[in-house]
Amino acid sequence: MESYDVVVVGARSAGAATAMLFARAGYRVLLLDRMRFPSDTLSTQHIHRPGLRLLRDWGLLGRLVDTGCPPVRRISYTVGDVRLEGRVPVEEGIDAVYAPRRYILDSLLIEAAAEAGAEFREGCAVNGVLAEDGRVTGVRWRTPGGAPAEARARLVVGADGMRSTMAGLFGARPEREDAPMTCAYYGYWEGLPAQFEVYERPGRLIGVVGTHDERTLVAAYFPQSEFADVRRSPDRAYLEALRTTAPELAARAEGADRVERLRGTGSQLNFFRPARGAGWVLVGDAGCHKDSITGTGISDAFEQASRLAGLVGDGLHDMAALDAALERYAESRRLLMEPRYDMALESARLHVPDERMDFLRWIASDPGSSEAFLSVAVSHVEAGHFAGSAP
Template identity: 55%
Template structure:
């Protein structure tokens, strides 16, 4: 297993709990931070509960997020998702907190972990099947054989590159994003939208609030020349009420940003290898689906592999089924994310949201969709149509 963050550690943990020997490798040392929106939507929280890790997350003091606000044009929606499996609250932990919990869960399940590992070569048998990895560990060369090599090493996956995994769908990048942390700024899960602007906020660990600002990717070369100014201006014009709360405050840490928000599906697997998390599928962070999607993929892969790891033909069939299940389950969220990331407001959608605002049950259903629960069909009911 290459990559030990929110796709790799859960996959390794679940495989170890299923009785497999798992070696988990990562370039980083832990605990460590990484670029992230932090948000775990309710389906992801339910996964943590199933794995027995939710109480550990709660013990870090990361606040539950059980109230959401969404503002666009003259519309303000407030409410909460119905949740899933009894989990109505989302959480937005710092990644050095979450990733450590996930890694420790994997190690407790029996996974062997090595940090400061770089994989630069794959081992193959005479048929070309991947049978292991090679690279360096703390500067020393190593080689390890395995029945299955799993790439969970992010959007720029070395495993994907080494196996030559082709893109099966690739869409243009649409936004650039900057974010900062502020102390003592009250917030719930908040989203604010205007043409060519999107701002989000959510509480995280240690009494801090994460504030994010999104811009069209075409503006990146300009925004990066004076990121602090444009960040503040985007919040002031898109989310005035949030701007009032942070006015005059200095961020707790440096402003972080990226213009590399890729949108793609890669081929999920091949003989002896498979990609999970951002390695196989990545989308703009504006809908904060990445962590929750990674948890879903981990469970899906381990369920489909079952006890078939020793049989290459059975394993390959399971990996192919995983790819089909991944694409079927995540394509809807991919399309929805692209729609949001275009940073455009359309009168038809505004009319829909005005109708949703008038009905608490429809508002709850809308926040279910934001969390990735259910499908758009659950919103388009006779109840909604009567209000439009």
């Protein structure tokens, strides 16, 4: 049987980044995904500043820009008659937001993992774990041809997303769950140049950002209680949300073309699963999933991958050191994710309280304060998402 230091299941933001970092640390890594790449996934694509910083540190931000991902340098937030607008803040040399198409970003991460020495196998659906004395020691999967295969590993990483098969196999049941609060639909437009724009009214939020191929992504969020209605006629609901929440954007869109099909989901699950156990660990959505309204999932996945690889360091071959590192990772993930989870749920209420309107009117009167407020959205997600809660 083949033997690795680390087997990573799932090869997108969480898994490919984790595989790359362990491979760069000199470990023998196997990266498995049931999909074949390039492959798209259900996600809008704005990467928050902490995620961009990591891409830059990993030597990948320049490569992402070279794929034609446009830098977006202006930002606006509009609620009713109040509009804040400004430049995206420059921080450590990063002066833009980026929203790459996922089939480009995820392939770029997989390539970086493979360049670092990770062995990538696609079309491989993991369906079992190997275990000895209560410790996970490897995985089983089906090859693209349908043959059973297995590999041993000192550490098995579940990075297989919200509906994680690995969490089920590890017995990692949610330790906290909250009811879904929104549903989201998004589409792509041509001929609709845009900055990074957010529009809000009670019960609706519209997010807009430029992406690859001179297309603009426009996403609409609705309360979960309206999901049955929205899914019955998503195009109608989407265009209604645009007209009533962002009339100025809707007017600009009249001369533009919608391309690709509208995508959406009501599965905005909110939960924490345990981060680790004997011989296994969960990274990304597999371990903690929250409403996508704050758009931090990619960045969160990168940060978790970075913390995991950093904490394990050179301790993978010493079982006691590995277990201690995984425990530290669990605590580090809790500290990272709890505030972001709470912030996502607060934003997902889609409330626009009067106090926020008063506050926005007050800072709208001062361009300096407006820019400082808007910079929170891209720089310091912990400080409160401007679309959801005033800092």
